[in-house]
Amino acid sequence: MNNFFNSIYTYILHKSNTITIQQANIFTTLFIFIFTILFAYLLITENYHDYERALYSNEKSLDTNISQTIYHADREKKLKTLLIKNTIAIVTLAFILFGIMLGFYKIFNTLLQRDMQAFLDFFKETAHSEQVLNPNVIFFKEFKTMVSYANSMVDTISEKKRDLEELNLKLEDKVKEKTANLQETNANLVKEKELRDNILQAQKEFLRHTIHETNTPLSVILTSIDLLSMNNKKDRHLSKIEAATKNIFNIYDDLSYLVKKDQVEYPRITVDLDLFLKSRIDFFSEVAQLSKLEFVYTSSQSQTFIYFNETKLQRVIDNTLTNAIKYTLANEKIYIGISVMGSFVELSAGSKSKEIKDTDKIFDAYYREEEHIEGFGIGLRLVKSICEEENVKIYVDSSDEKTTFRYRFKMMGE
Incomplete structure (x- = not known):
């Protein structure tokens, strides 16, 4: 029921x-x-x-x-x-x-x-x-009980509201304080940025003037060495001077490129990679011989044309050759080669040296696996940036037996 x-x-x-x-x-x-x-x-x-x-x-x-x-x-x-x-x-x-x-x-x-x-x-x-209900105006007992609950609810809500208002005021004060701190920090950052930009600009100007002033004495030194070699037999001391001067020339060319690369355009032209590579090998042969090393060059064909900027190509080849000279063990040979692989031409430079533990980090700026080797550590970083700009693939293979750098260029007309 x-x-x-x-x-x-x-x-x-x-x-x-x-x-x-x-x-x-x-x-x-x-x-x-x-x-x-x-x-x-x-x-x-x-x-x-x-x-x-x-x-x-x-x-x-x-x-x-x-x-x-x-x-x-x-x-x-x-x-x-x-x-x-x-x-x-x-x-x-x-x-x-x-x-x-x-x-x-x-x-x-x-x-x-x-x-x-x-x-x-x-x-x-x-x-x-915020008001409460008078229980005396209520007739039924059940509703009187509800009045007590309702009034308690109002008191709780009022208390929470006051707490929220107090918290809101504190948050507003904190926001104002944080805003003031951020504004002050931002003003300091702006000043620091201006100071840093001024310092960088001064460094660039100093480096530009230094490079400009360095070019003439280096050219005089190399010319004097050539004249002395023509009139007198080149001795070991003169060879050391020539090798050191060529190393300085390589550093000079790197710095010159870094200073000018954002202000100067580097147009592409038709380059015979075989002929260009031979000229750079000849330039650094004296440096290699002084380090008791020897270049061995091989090419699958006599002419390999690529569409590339000569300045950028020289930076890639020169830093690869000088890096090989620095790290190749004494009385070893540095094998330089050009081979055609489909629509690409690959330039390789390999020699016996200590194994490279991290083949990726060697392209980071100022990184050197062997700290005792002199240098700024910017050469291979410069090589990588040029290869990325020109879509040239880089491959590095390293073991106890041999370390090889390979660069794959797009052949002209492909």
């Missing part, structure tokens, strides 16, 4: 979940009225049945005697009068009960609506101001 009423209750809630209190009042009043009419109807029906039974009993005892007939007629009249009186009494009583029930319902409903309205006004005002 309980499950049945629960099902009806759930169904009504589901179907009338948007009903108003006024609509509920109307429905309830109609229900009480219908119930009252039904109750009166049942009582009247039962009273009428009693009347019929009494009338039937009266007719059954009727005989031909005139006086008896008059008696029964009078009795039937009294029964009918009694039926009417009972019917009126039942109807009157039913409507009196209806009025009493409706009155009590209206009273409690008014109190309920008043409590509900108090809660509605409370939540409406609390959304904009």
